[in-house]
Amino acid sequence: MFKQTITTILVAGMIGCASSPSTETEVTEGVSLVEVVEQQDDKLVIPYKKYVLDNGLTVILHEDNSDPLVHVDVTYHVGSGREDIGKSGFAHFFEHMMFQGSENVADEQHFKIISEAGGTLNGTTNSDRTNYFETAPSNQLEKMLWLESDRMGFLLDAVTQKKFEVQRETVKNERGQRVDNRPYGRLGERVAQALYPEGHPYSWPVIGYMEDLNRANVNDVKKFFLRWYGPNNATLTIGGDIDEEQTLEWVKKYFGSIPRGPEVKDPKPATVELDEDRYISLEDNVSLPLLYMAYPTVSRLHADEAPLDVLASIIGQGKTSILYKNLVKNGVAVQSSVSHGCKELACEFVLYALPNPMSGKGLADLEATIRDSFAEFEKRGVKADDIERVKASIKSQLIYGLQSVSGKVSQLAANQTFEGDPNLIQKELERYENVTEADVMRVYEKYVKDQHAVIMSVVPKGMKAMVAHEDTWTPSERHIPEYEEVTEADLDIRVAKDDFDRSVMPEAGDNPTIKVPEIWRSELSNGIDVLGAINEETPTTAISLRIKTGSANDPLNKIGLASITASMLNEATENYSNEELSNILQKLGSSVSISAGEQYTQLTIQSLTENLDRTLQIANEKLRAPKFDPADFKRIKEQTIEGIKSAAKQPSVVASNVYQKLLFGTDNAFAHPTSGSIETVSNITLEDVKNFYNTYYTPAISSIVAVSDLEKDVLSTKLKRFSSWEGGEVEQAEIKPFPELQKAIYFVDKPGAAQSEIRIGKRALPYDATGEYYRVNLMNYNLGGAFNSRININLREDKGYTYGARSGFRGSEDYGYFIASAGVRTDATDKSIIEFLNEMKAYHNSGMTEAELEFMRNSLGQRDARDYETPRQKLGFLGQIMAYNLDEDYVDEQSDILQSIELEELNALAQKHLTLDDMIIVVVGDKASVMPGLEKLGYDIIEVDAEGNKL
Structure with missing residues (x-):
């Protein structure tokens, strides 16, 4: 048995003991109290109250008055694992569609409203759930609930064919950026295809196959929404500086009238077994080959999950691990690791390594060393030190995760979604507390020793001979059911009925007092x-x-x-x-x-x-x-x-590196x-x-x-x-004169690139907290500094050219620059440059509008509430003061500038700094595809290599 246990942690405001009513208690019509967790005893938990509305919506409230913030999370128990065969990518697609407006929220307004309120927002999709979340000043809570409820109950009338087509292009751009244009980007979907049987919910990628989205129509995705996005398949979690009684009243008002959706049962884990090792391979645009081994194991919160996590740590995590000793420390590999990733239905014990070319070893050698390391582990056994190390790591990770209200809310939401119990932190600690050396050896023998795995080799293009083993498994053609078109008549539309005018957006409460760290x-x-x-x-x-x-x-x-x-x-x-x-x-x-x-x-x-x-x-x-x-x-x-x-x-890295070198x-x-x-x-x-x-x-x-x-x-x-550290002053390197910029397109050829990376800009101002540098960033906010900026709305939402486009001024103590950037569809490279230039030219000539000025003031003026919440944020704030020798009240001066700066000054700054004739353009992409279009733009084109040297 291990010798040392986890020390009990006493955390003010987080200690509690769950005490649940024996039966649900109706606190108001349509709302029942299910459970209360209060501060008590010595258990590490997050205090909360759990309610259920009559329509099935689970509501969790966590009060934390330490910062004037509120975090709202709506988690739907649907991910790619609940999609039908041949209709992959729908869950992720709806993550996009839910930001496109609803019946009472105009197009592109969701981001604008939250940004203007000083908040931040996003959504994520994985195989098991989709969540939408916002963090904003506490006076904006009612507005946040109005927004979330409108897209839960009033979305479909706003889902048009045009929006569907634009977001379909956006998803394609996201896949291009995150999968197809990224080294090793397709590894995950290839392994999943081989590890899980055809039709298994995890056998296709979360982002989906583009041919499935191309085949779908707008009614297909509406039908998917109606099946899964009802309140009875959702958890609404609210945490932060809230009045619980008022919050519950708002929740009932905005969510209570939304009808239930179809009943949803929790999916059941299904054991995945391989009858032999499956060797697969992929040629990719990589510099180093990679070996990846995946063993199927259990499912989330299975009794064997914790000992398998400990096993992963011993074999391949950190410098104490066996693989580090056998592969990395001796220079055989440049990198190796082991993990045990768990999802709702299945977990995977994964090992990977990248060989060091200097060692002369290949992927087959790495596989042999990994298998030898298994044998070494059997002889070595599990030590008390191993278990103590992992348990301490788990404990610290849980505590660090409670440093933000968003972290606590996310924890509560996930635990409720997958286990029906938000109160799992102490149980998590106890799971690892109870792991023994025998447990770890048992799970090794059951799930890894002499078991079969998917073993993937990723090798550079044209280097097939580098694989660890010839392929022994190839995917069969996908068996797609015959497509049946969904019509409007097939949709079982649910209609909510309110006793108030939902089209009226709630007013914000009084601005909270911002707590700048003392x-x-x-x-x-x-x-x-x-x-x-x-x-x-x-x-x-x-x-x-x-x-x-x-x-x-x-x-x-x-x-x-x-x-x-x-x-x-x-x-x-x-x-x-x-x-x-x-x-x-x-x-x-x-x-x-x-x-x-x-x-x-x-x-x-x-x-x-x-x-x-x-x-x-x-x-x-x-x-x-x-x-x-x-x-x-x-x-x-x-x-x-x-x-x-x-x-x-990586085209994005190359583009940024070349741009920086050309400027300076x-x-x-x-x-x-x-x-x-x-x-x-x-x-x-x-x-x-x-x-x-x-x-x-x-x-x-x-x-x-x-x-x-x-x-x-x-x-x-x-x-x-x-204090005893000694040493004197040193001279800093002298800054050499910057080169004269030649207005041109500097082009780097990346044959076969799935996207083009664009950088446009010029040298600009060094950092100044309250001077012209601060002011030009205020000027840029509506051009390219916010999600709903002119540049991003144009290229992403209107044209579907990119997953995201932006612009901004960056500065250090002695120098700075302006940059506009995006990764765009290859076939839209020249068009994207034209749109970038048109937006900057229009902003230069006409500046921002009065409405944009008001939006910028509201957005930036209130977001300070989010700037000092976590230790990391406070550390950044202090570091800024120290690095630039700022007065402690510089943020107050910034606030005064923000509220008093006039439109004329901002527009004069646009005319001064957004001069297109001073700007250079860097493009990294497939020359054969994009060069004909670039040549029509009227710029000199200078071809350079990946380090910026002229060819």
């Missing part, structure tokens, strides 16, 4: 400035130690040096091995990582406060006593080079990718790393920002651990 300052004895804030909502601490050095200080022939130096500090130290450090941190439930960007290197620390002292000891060890082991350096250098090769296969010139290191190029990384030696560390890692250019439930004096005392 800041404290101190200084360590070695001169490090400390900026802190208290966050008492969870017993956690987040710290960022920032060193003012990054890739901007790299020598031009050794770009990537700052990044590799930071990576080396994540490896062994003088006193601990990689494995020991990883083991300690996992058992603490902490993370300590070092990373380098353009201007800063950051040491980021996240810890449960009860374990902060030990976590800070490890952080200090990593920062001040790196071992700089030659073996670690060799491995990191090889991994970096392979990462660069992989990035060069090859003579400035910050204009290059922080990872460097194959050539520059090849030049880097271990001695270079040591010299960079000794030169730039110094307290003289460092600062600390921290957010914790600890008081200033207590945390300041703990941070004194860094």
